[in-house]
Amino acid sequence: MRLDHVSTILKREYLTRVKSRGFWIATLVLPVAMAAIVVLPSVIAMKSRGSLRLAVVDELGGVAADLERRLAAPPAAPADGAEALAAGSSPDQRSAISIEAVELTADATALRAELDRRVLAGEVDAWIWISAAGLERDEVEYHAESVSNFMTQERLERALSRAVAQRRLEREGFDVERVTRLVRGVELETVRISETGSRKEAGLAGFFLAYFLFFLLYTVVAIYGQQVMNGVLEEKSSRIVEVLISTVRPSELMVGKLAGIGLAGLTQLGIWMVTMLALSTPGVLGAMMVAGGRLPTVSAGLVVHFLLLFLLGFFLFSSLYATVGAATNNAQEAQQFAGIVVPFLVAPVFFMVPVINDPDSTLSVVASLVPPFTPLLMMLRIAVKTPPAWQILLGYLLTAGFVAGLVWVCARIYRVGILMYGKKPTFGELWRWLRHA
Amino acid sequence: MSGINLEVRGVRKAYDGHVAVDDVSFAVPAGAVYGLLGQNGAGKTTTIRMIMDILAPDRGEVHLFGRARRAEDSRRIGYLPEERGLYRKMTVTDHLLFLAELHGLPARVARPRVDSWLERVELAAWAKTKVEALSKGMQQKIQLVGTVLHEPEVLILDEPFSGLDPINQGLFKEMIADFKRAGRTILFSTHILEQAEKLCDSICLIAKGRVILSGELATIKRERGGDLFEIRFDQPSAPALDGVPGVLSATPHDGAVRLLLAPEARPAEVVAALVAGGARVASFRTLEPDLESIFLQAVRDAA
Numbered sequence: 179m180r181l182d183h184v185s186t187i188l189k190r191e192y193l194t195r196v197k198s199r200g201f202w203i204a205t206l207v208l209p210v211a212m213a214a215i216v217v218l219p220s221v222i223a224m225k226s227r228g229s230l231r232l233a234v235v236d237e238l239g240g241v242a243a244d245l246e247r248r249l250a251a252p253p254a255a256p257a258d259g260a261e262a263l264a265a266g267s268s269p270d271q272r273s274a275i276s277i278e279a280v281e282l283t284a285d286a287t288a289l290r291a292e293l294d295r296r297v298l299a300g301e302v303d304a305w306i307w308i309s310a311a312g313l314e315r316d317e318v319e320y321h322a323e324s325v326s327n328f329m330t331q332e333r334l335e336r337a338l339s340r341a342v343a344q345r346r347l348e349r350e351g352f353d354v355e356r357v358t359r360l361v362r363g364v365e366l367e368t369v370r371i372s373e374t375g376s377r378k379e380a381g382l383a384g385f386f387l388a389y390f391l392f393f394l395l396y397t398v399v400a401i402y403g404q405q406v407m408n409g410v411l412e413e414k415s416s417r418i419v420e421v422l423i424s425t426v427r428p429s430e431l432m433v434g435k436l437a438g439i440g441l442a443g444l445t446q447l448g449i450w451m452v453t454m455l456a457l458s459t460p461g462v463l464g465a466m467m468v469a470g471g472r473l474p475t476v477s478a479g480l481v482v483h484f485l486l487l488f489l490l491g492f493f494l495f496s497s498l499y500a501t502v503g504a505a506t507n508n509a510q511e512a513q514q515f516a517g518i519v520v521p522f523l524v525a526p527v528f529f530m531v532p533v534i535n536d537p538d539s540t541l542s543v544v545a546s547l548v549p550p551f552t553p554l555l556m557m558l559r560i561a562v563k564t565p566p567a568w569q570i571l572l573g574y575l576l577t578a579g580f581v582a583g584l585v586w587v588c589a590r591i592y593r594v595g596i597l598m599y600g601k602k603p604t605f606g607e608l609w610r611w612l613r614h615a
Numbered sequence: 616m617s618g619i620n621l622e623v624r625g626v627r628k629a630y631d632g633h634v635a636v637d638d639v640s641f642a643v644p645a646g647a648v649y650g651l652l653g654q655n656g657a658g659k660t661t662t663i664r665m666i667m668d669i670l671a672p673d674r675g676e677v678h679l680f681g682r683a684r685r686a687e688d689s690r691r692i693g694y695l696p697e698e699r700g701l702y703r704k705m706t707v708t709d710h711l712l713f714l715a716e717l718h719g720l721p722a723r724v725a726r727p728r729v730d731s732w733l734e735r736v737e738l739a740a741w742a743k744t745k746v747e748a749l750s751k752g753m754q755q756k757i758q759l760v761g762t763v764l765h766e767p768e769v770l771i772l773d774e775p776f777s778g779l780d781p782i783n784q785g786l787f788k789e790m791i792a793d794f795k796r797a798g799r800t801i802l803f804s805t806h807i808l809e810q811a812e813k814l815c816d817s818i819c820l821i822a823k824g825r826v827i828l829s830g831e832l833a834t835i836k837r838e839r840g841g842d843l844f845e846i847r848f849d850q851p852s853a854p855a856l857d858g859v860p861g862v863l864s865a866t867p868h869d870g871a872v873r874l875l876l877a878p879e880a881r882p883a884e885v886v887a888a889l890v891a892g893g894a895r896v897a898s899f900r901t902l903e904p905d906l907e908s909i910f911l912q913a914v915r916d917a918a
Contacts, residue, residue, distance in 0.1 A: 182719070186717055190702075190705075190713050193709075194702070416700030416702070416703065418700040421714070423669050424668070424669055424694045
């Protein structure tokens with residue numbers, strides 16, 4: 179194998195991709211989409227919190243005032259249980275709820291009609307009626323034109339519950355302060371242990387990170403594998419392959435092609451990973467916290483594993499895709515043949531839930547050491563809980579060995595297929611090409 | 616330059632029991648324009664692919680520049696396959712630079728050549744255009760330029776004129792003439808014998824995978840001449856000629872009839888027999904044979 183040949187092919191494959199507009203659109207869209215997924219919900223929540231002007235009819239007296247005090251209370255850190263009982267939901271989701279206490283009149287029906295009129299006229303947004311009878315059934319009526327602003331309603335409900343609870347406690351002669359202190363809840367503080375040291379991490383965020391990396395890896399391996407297949411098909415159908423093969427060996431062409439496209443993929447993933455690393459630094463994280471979400475932390479080690487596993491997965495599947503492209507004559511035929519490759523790519527998805535739930539189970543360990551599954555499942559295990567070093571190493575070695583053998587086999591079929599035109603080959607013919615090439 | 620530049624020695628190639636090329640040998644002298652002739656399916660492309668090391672012969676070998684072919688010899692050859700194509704998404708300049716680099720030509724050397732070639736084929740304005748935006752004729756020009764950018768010592772062209780528009784055919788013939796003047800060697804295959812006759816110094820005729828005739832065109836014509844005659848009759852329709860002893864074939868041509876006689880036949884006796892049969896012969900003369908009749912006769916001889 180001549181390296182100058184391989185590098186000529188590699189350079190063309192890499193540059194034509196990296197120079198294309200589509201590459202950069204895709205490269206930029208993902209980080210923007212990631213940022214949007216993290217930031218947008220809180221932005222939308224902030225924008226949509228609006229204000230709720232609430233008319234309150236308080237038959238019992240005192241509850242309305244307590245409610246107003248609770249709704250106006252300054253936001254508390256969500257981790258503080260005692261304060262949380264007083265405050266309600268987290269600060270960014272708070273709507274401004276203004277209370278207008280309405281005097282109870284003798285004619286309740288007329289008052290209700292009047293309140294409805296005021297809502298329809300837009301003077302208030304909603305009204306509630308706190309009645310002794312209602313509280314017997316643990317109910318407070320809420321009347322509004324729109325009853326779908328559930329975040330605001332939930333907050334109102336909580337504040338109301340606490341105001342009512344306080345009132346009931348007082349009635350029964352309890353020390354409200356003391357009871358509040360005694361019933362405050364606890365929160366799980368999740369700490370992820372790994373060989374490089376423990377760090378605090380939100381459990382849910384780590385789970386999402388594992389999911390995200392798994393599907394990102396799956397997607398890029400699939401997309402770049404398809405690109406290899408289409409590239410081979412293009413060379414074959416445009417017949418330029420004959421000029422190429424007259425100066426470079428088919429194996430050089432295939433390896434250069436895989437390396438060039440793989441490098442383009444690595445460039446794209448590298449940009450994404452660096453972006454994620456940058457977003458994970460404490461300063462940026464802090465800034466994002468303000469916007470509301472808790473981001474999972476991404477370590478450099480995780481990024482390196484991700485990129486290495488991408489390369490293994492890419493070479494594994496794209497050598498198969500290259501062979502499919504070489505053995506067939508057009509996109510339809512290629513898609514039919516690619517149907518044989520796809521199950522191996524998709525199978526890890528079925529192991530996802532068991533592996534996330536118990537990354538050290540025999541099933542998880544064995545499945546993650548089966549070469550076609552290793553890139554995706556080992557990625558998942560590393561993201562969830564760092565597996566023993568020997569398992570990671572074994573996974574890498576087995577897959578690398580498998581990839582080497584596969585590239586060798588595929589190159590032989592590729593060599594024959596690339597110059598074969600006409601009918602779609604049968605498996606028997608593929609086998610013959612493999613033996614005689 | 617002198618001597619033999621390219622030699623094919625007893626090559627054979629079989630696919631799945633079908634023998635495409637069987638024991639083909641020929642030698643291309645340095646500086647020659649050499650025609651590899653034969654009908655479609657005769658084995659021309661397979662032979663050329665073996666010369667280009669795209670296919671490995673089952674038997675026999677290819678010699679280049681006076682020794683067994685080496686892998687790096689490809690860089691000294693300009694090869695235009697019968698089926699042609701380009702990468703659609705590349706710009707004209709990038710594509711040509713890529714083809715040059717495939718032949719070991721660094722970009723810094725190739726770039727000025729690309730520019731001057733594009734100038735010559737009147738495509739300079741399209742240098743930055745993607746190949747897919749070019750017309751078919753323009754793409755053909757790019758392919759031709761890509762074949763010669765690295766200034767190969769040997770040009771190997773498989774059916775170079777098939778699918779070419781007239782302008783590009785002219786351009787191609789010009790390029791072949793330039794190459795010949797520069798003392799380089801050209802091997803091309805064609806099934807159009809008239810073209811070969813106009814362009815070639817030497818030929819190799821292949822039928823059903825076997826060589827049936829090869830050598831210098833002038834020599835072949837001289838040797839094969841003498842069997843071909845033209846006879847004119849002074850009567851409305853020519854008499855039946857096929858049954859006449861010594862006549863291998865008779866084809867009406869331009870008001871006369873072309874006669875191919877058996878080598879052992881005596882022309883005077885044939886004419887005498889015709890006259891005795893009542894034919895009124897107006898004229899009878901020997902013809903310099905054209906490649907087509909040589910070809911047809913050679914095929915017949917081989918059968």
